[in-house]
Amino acid sequence: MLITKIYQPSELKTAASELQKGELIAFPTETVYGLGADATNQQAVKRVYLAKGRPSDNPLIVTVASLEMVQQYVAEISSAAKKLIDEFWPGPLTLIFKIKPGSLSKAVTGGLETAAFRMPANEITRKLIELTGVPLVGPSANSSGKPSPTTAQHVFHDLEGRIAGIVDDGPTQVGVESTIIDMSTDQPAVLRPGAVTVVQLEAVLQQPVSSEVHQVGAKEIPKAPGMKYKHYAPDAQVLMVRADQWPAALAWAAKQSEKIGVMAPTEILQQKLPQQCLPFDLGNDVVSASQRLFAGLRNFDDRQKVNWILAAAYPETGLGLAYMNRLKKSSGNQFFK
Ligand code: TXA
Ligand code: MG
DSSP: OOOOEEEOGGGHHHHHHHHHTTOOEEEOOSSSOEEEEETTOHHHHHHHHHHHTOOTTSOOEEEOSSHHHHHTTOSOOOHHHHHHHHHHOSSSEEEEEEOOTTSSOHHHHTTOSEEEEEOOSOHHHHHHHHHHTSOEEOOBSSOTTSOOOSSHHHHHHHHTTTSSEEEOOOSOSSOSOOEEEEOSSSSOEEEEOOSSOHHHHHHHHTSOOBOOOOOOOTTSOOSSGGGGSOOSOOSSEEEEEOGGGHHHHHHHHHTOSSOEEEEEOHHHHTSOOOTTEEEEEOOSSHHHHHHHHHHHHHHHHHTSOOSEEEEEOOOSSTHHHHHHHHHHHHHTTOBOO
16 A cells, blocks of 8 residues: 655645656645646646546536646637636636647547646646646546545545645645636537636626536536535535525434534524534635635534534535535435425
């Protein structure tokens, strides 16, 4: 079994040399931790799927440190896409482009004629990519199906012994994965909501952006292949609680004979809770709730095991759309009623 080493940001050179040898190194980003491998090394990329237990038809994001790295694979970046890059890179926006045929291995693209590119805000990781000298594939560094990792410890929990190392830069800031926008067709479309919102994208593009983020059945060929897989699922059953439903939800919890995880805003947790409740504080708004969502789901899987989690729902606008997209998946769309 591999020994998974924790690298401090001062040890990037060693981490980069591991990547150059085809080893897997997890890296921090502003959204969630990513699982890095040399995107030009097919063997290394294949090991990413193995380490995560990820279905191999689900393509990977190519993580870059410069626009030049994108231009190696993409023949033409439209002026609209250029505007988005100028405005939001480095940052939590992933763009999908048509690629030069054969320029990336099938292991990266899942056989598609397009690929997803992202330049993370985290400077340490951009430095790591520069030192390695090639783009890194960077799916979230969790076991497939589990909540994405927002700390190095989450990565270690899921992937210890399967990867060579983790660059630890503390907890991530955004907490939910990047917005994905498809720029490979005439009509820009958001495939996954994130911290860069549809309103922000439309303001920069000066045109409507479609954002029909939908779940597809296993038989359809999904637009974003990842859409068909179960995601973010803790072992417990999550029930989403709308703001006005907290009194009823806590009354329900008071009648249970087992412990109930309660992921709620600070003001809810300040009341006297039924003794069955194990509180997890989501903070005061949807920004802090997004930061802490995955850590909360993991807490009730790994530390305080429960069968039920009550988790705060937020209005589906702005960042709330991204938060609710993840929470709905983790709950199988179940609201407390
Ligand atoms: O914030 C993030 O984007 C994080 C950090 C680590 O950078 N990464 C991340 O990667 O969330 P991953 O692999 O967990 O999610 C990437 C999603 C998948 O659902 C995949 O199906 C989709 O991007 N994707 C990748 N290439 C695509 C393509 N050519 N067309 C459509 N969807 C694509
Ligand atoms: Mg993922």
